Amino acid sequence: xxxxxxxxxxxxxxxxxxxxxxxxxxxxxxxxxxxxxxxxxxxxxxxxxxxxxxxxxxxxxxxxxxxxxxxxxxxxxxxxxxxxxxxxxxxx
Amino acid sequence: xxxxxxxxxxxxxxxxxxxxxxxxxxxxxxxxxxxxxxxxxxxxxxxxxxxxxxxxxxxxxxxxxxxxxxxxxxxxxxxxxxxxxxxxxxxxxxxxxxxxxxxxxxxxxxxxxxxxxxxxxxxxxxxxxxxxxxxxxxxxxxxxxxxxxxxxxxxxxxxxxxxxxxxxxxxxxxxxxxxxxxxxxxxxxxxxxxxxxxxxxxxxxxxxxxxxxxxxxxxxxxxxxxxxxxxxxxxxxxxxxxxxxxxxxxxxxxxxxxxx
Numbered sequence: 001x002x003x004x005x006x007x008x009x010x011x012x013x014x015x016x017x018x019x020x021x022x023x024x025x026x027x028x029x030x031x032x033x034x035x036x037x038x039x040x041x042x043x044x045x046x047x048x049x050x051x052x053x054x055x056x057x058x059x060x061x062x063x064x065x066x067x068x069x070x071x072x073x074x075x076x077x078x079x080x081x082x083x084x085x086x087x088x089x090x091x092x
Numbered sequence: 093x094x095x096x097x098x099x100x101x102x103x104x105x106x107x108x109x110x111x112x113x114x115x116x117x118x119x120x121x122x123x124x125x126x127x128x129x130x131x132x133x134x135x136x137x138x139x140x141x142x143x144x145x146x147x148x149x150x151x152x153x154x155x156x157x158x159x160x161x162x163x164x165x166x167x168x169x170x171x172x173x174x175x176x177x178x179x180x181x182x183x184x185x186x187x188x189x190x191x192x193x194x195x196x197x198x199x200x201x202x203x204x205x206x207x208x209x210x211x212x213x214x215x216x217x218x219x220x221x222x223x224x225x226x227x228x229x230x231x232x233x234x235x236x237x238x239x240x241x242x243x244x245x246x247x248x249x250x251x252x253x254x255x256x257x258x259x260x261x262x263x264x265x266x267x268x269x270x271x272x273x274x275x276x277x278x279x280x281x282x283x284x285x286x287x288x289x290x291x292x293x294x295x296x297x298x299x300x301x302x303x304x305x306x307x308x309x310x311x312x313x314x315x316x317x318x319x320x321x322x323x324x325x326x327x328x329x330x331x332x333x334x335x336x337x338x339x340x341x342x343x344x345x346x347x348x349x350x351x352x
Contacts, residue, residue, distance in 0.1 A: 065245025070322035081137040
C-alpha cells in the first residue's frame with residue numbers, strides 16, 4: 001500500500017468513526033459531555049498538529065549545528081593539500 | 093551511537109558474501125565531476141589521506157562529464173601522481189545524469205562497497221572511515237551521512253536556507269516515514285549489489301533521486317545506518333536555492349508519496 005493510500009485509509013477510518021459517533025448513527029446515545037468534546041475534535045487536532053509542526057521545525061532550526069570548526073579545518077587542509085600536491089608535481 | 097541505529101535488522105543483511113574476509117573489503121569511491129578543476133585535486137588528496145591513515149583498501153573513480161574547464165587534465169595528473177590502481181579515469185563525453193554516472197562508474201569498480209559523495213568539498217573524506225566502521229558494526233546495507241542528527245550540521249547556510257531545509261525534511265519525514273533522518277544527502281556508503289539494484293529501480297533526478305534511493309531501499313527491506321557529518325557549503329553563496337528547485341522537490345516528494 002502506498003503512503004498516500006495509508007493516509008487516505010487512516011483518515012477515512014477516523015473520519016467515519018467520528019461522523020458515526022457525533023451523528024448518533026450507530027444508535028449510541030453518548031452523554032452530552034462526550035459529544036461536546038467529540039464534535040470539535042478534528043478542528044482541535046488540526047490546530048494541535050499545526051502547533052506541533054511549527055514548534056518542531058522552530059526547535060530544529062534553532063538547534064541546527066553550525067560547523068565552524070569543520071570549515072576552519074577544511075581551510076587549513078586545503079593549504080596543506082595544495083602545498084603537498086605542488087611538491088608532487090601537480091600544476092594547478 | 094545507539095540512537096543512530098536503523099530500527100530494523102532483516103535476514104537479508106546477514107547474508108554476507110561467503111569467503112570474503114574483512115581485510116579483503118575494497119571501497120570504490122565514485123566521483124562524478126563537472127567543472128571541478130579547482131576542487132578535484134583537493135578532494136582526491138583528502139581521500140588518499142583518509143584511506144591511507146585508516147588502512148582500508150580503496151580506489152577512486154573519477155567520472156568527468158566533458159568539463160570544459162580542464163578537469164580531465166587535472167584528473168590525468170592525479171592519476172600519474174597516485175597511480176592508476178588508485179585513481180581510475182572513466183570520463184564521458186557530455187553532461188548526463190547522476191544516476192547514469194553511478195552506473196557507469198560501477199561498471200569499472202572493483203570494490204565490494206561503493207561510496208558516493210560530492211566532489212566540491214562539501215563532503216569531507218574524514219567521515220568515510222566512520223561510515224565503514226558503522227557498516228561493519230551493524231552489518232548495514234547502506235550507511236548514510238546525516239546533517240540533521242547527532243553532531244551533524246552545516247556551515248555556510250543562512251537562516252532562510254536552514255528554515256527551508258528543516259521544513260522540507262519535516263514534510264518528508266511525515267509523508268514518507270523513511271527510517272533515515274537525511275534523505276536529500278548524497279554522502280553514502282552502499283554495498284555494491286545494493287546500489288546496483290536500487291539504481292535500477294529509481295527514476296527521479298536531482299535531490300529527489302537521492303530521496304528515492306532511500307525510499308526504495310526501505311521497500312526492499314535493506315538496512316540503513318547513519319553517521320552524523322558536517323556539510324561545508326562553499327557553493328550556496330553563488331547558487332541560492334531557487335523557486336524552481338523547491339517546486340521540483342515538492343513535485344518529486346508528492347510523486348514518491350503517491351507511488352511508494
